[in-house]
Amino acid sequence: MPGLEDLYREIILDHYRSPRNRGELPPPAVRTEGHNPLCGDEIQVYLSVDSGLVSDVKISGQGCSISQSSASMMSAAVKGKPIAEVRSIVRRFKSMMTLEEEETAEADDQNVKLGDLEALQGVVKFPVRIKCATLAWNTLLQGLDEATA
Amino acid sequence: MSKDFANLRQDFPVLSRVINGKPLVYLDSANTSQKPHVVIDAMTDFLENGYAPINRSAYQMAAEATDLYEGARTAVAKFINAPNANEVIFTKNATEALNLIVRTWGIANLSHGDVVVLTHMEHHANIVPWHMLVAERGIVLRFIPLTSDGQLDLSNLDALLTDAKVLSFTSMSNVLGTINPSKFLCAAAHRAGAIAIVDGCQSVPHMATDVQDMGADFLAFSSHKMCGPSGLGVLWGRQQLLDAMPPFMGGGNMIADVRLDGFTCAELPAKYEAGTPPITEAIGLGAAVAYLTKIGMHNIRAHEIDLATYSMNQLTQRFGDDIVIHGPTNIEVRGATHSFAFKDLHPHDVSQVLDQSNVCVRAGHHCAKPLMRLLGANATVRASFYLYNNHQDADALCDALEQASEFFSPS
């Protein structure tokens, strides 16, 4: 059986205890909301997109250590990045969170570095928690779609 | 704990399971309960030696199966002191039983502006079907509020019930453990000219139920929470109401006659049991009811009062201000179900650490989001006890909570 250390790596606990980019952004930033219907967790992602870049991102809401740290690391990973690269990161992350090979992965995605986010790899061994880890990412995707529509 | 209750743990095969060298500590019975040998055996015996359709064929095995199925109905009727076994309808689960009431009695009797009174502690199964009627028909919902210790605030009950057609409430909260005054509420509903619908999911498994004494018009509960199998629920209703209501689902078994230009309904209970019912499951529930009756529902309640008291004391003594247990502190009005907040830890994280010790609890909103909003939480940890639990289970819960506390404390 996978141990707690596989799930709760130190970097995860660090992001949980001191989350990055907490807060809100005023309009015209795009605000999207995600729910985990299983546990009732809610997350809001605020996204400012400016000349093809994710110029700012903020996170609010409540959740467990996995969903909160994933959101925090996500915000750090995408802030200031070009939208195309952000989409690559999202695809890479989501494929790390699935057991099957993602068919949607694109060639460029391999060049994207997940960095700290790799720490969340252990979540895959705890299938019920995968939804916690991906909540912020799905919410970000919605926001990206809205911001670039 | 009395010797009888110590011994009956052996009746539940799963409780001897060892995972990663540690025993199972099952504290999720408010969610769904474990099954004793007698239930498993009754179902296996039927499947191995007598499986056959009911109500349809003349051969001996089919007649035996029909007897077993109807025997289960009679046993359930007796268990809740229903005046007539034909008033007991087998459904898929309690959720279907509640939806059945809304879709039949509700559709026939409620129209625009009619008032239905619920409480702020209902399970989604007793909220959403009514919301659907709000959308379809424009009925109006009112909610009985709660006191600060998680009991129904009845100070304004008569005003809330004024002109109401229905009062539908849970006899015990699946989150707070609060035991509601069902008899009092049914009487109040009737005084106001409303019918009384009782969601008995959490009380029927844990204490004696007498629908006649309670004065309810309908009672819904689930087999799987009372040592019976999943896939089966029970709706009890007063015959007069059931007879007058339109049918629920149409199909085989529920008809007396079908012609090209229409159909006539079967008599109760077949009228509400369209299609092939969960035969094996009903036989399992019959065995569960016999098992619970043999132990005695009053003994089970007494055992759970002891468990609720012990676990509550241990949790508060060991964790003090680090734990906030929701619901009443008076054990008289509380079942052995504790929802709590632990330090500033998220329930998911707590339950993950508890799982390392095989302590099975539920973390989440418990299908009662309006109540969770009132508690100001997205989720809670819920430890719920049943007849097979003991003091060691409560101790194991506390030990595992200590581990969670250590694990997440800043290093």
Ligand SMILES: Cc1ncc(COP(=O)(O)O)c(C=O)c1O
């Ligand atoms: C109070 C209450 N009502 C209704 C239900 C729904 O029961 P089921 O899921 O078996 O239909 C439950 C079970 O979770 C419950 O606790």
